[in-house]
Amino acid sequence: MKRELLFILQFDYELQRISLRKYYEVRLDVLARCIIASFSRTLNDSVTTVTIVDKNKRCLVINEGELEPHDLEDELRVAKRICELVRNKQFFSLGEVLERIIKRGNYALLILDEGGIPILEVLDALSKNYRLAIFIGGYKGFSEDIMEEIGKAMRPQVISLGRIPYLSSMCILILKYILTRGPTCLVN
DSSP: OOOOEEEEEEEESOOGGGGGTTTTTTTTHHHHHHHHHHHOOOTTTTTEEEEEETTTTTEEEEEEESOOTGOOOOOOOOHHHHHHHHHHSOOHHHHHHHHHHHOOOOOEEEEEEEEEEEGGGGHHHHHHHHEEEEOOBBTTTTHHHHHHHHHHOOEEEEEEOSSOOOOOOHHHHHHHEEEHHHHTTTTT
């Protein structure tokens, strides 16, 4: 059975207004790094999907295979590809994305937050679950209105990688490392 990883990332700007000219201004660099972290070095027998939620709760879903492996070697190429996908793909509302997750069923729903329970406490259960939906906020976490909508639709578990705040892309890499190595990876 293939493991399904769904990373849901908050983007603090409007997706439809991004462009390479505003690369650093709208933090397209951060988004590109998250995409690279999500799709590079995929877990064995896993399928990864990334959903980007913008400030208006519009979502862009990027499936594995929509970026070429050579694209993942360069942050700027990934940013260009994101801009192309924004222009050419259909957007979904956050409600539609949450509804899809609920309909698929059997997802372990996780929100990363420094104040959550330590990942070590749930690692055994996570390593056995083949469907993970992981919500990763921006540097300020998820906005209140997005958290409220997620909370109304489902009951995710809030977990922590530790008290140190990490970049979103690093959170993805750490999670993938933990899932690859299993429950003993963080134990001496």
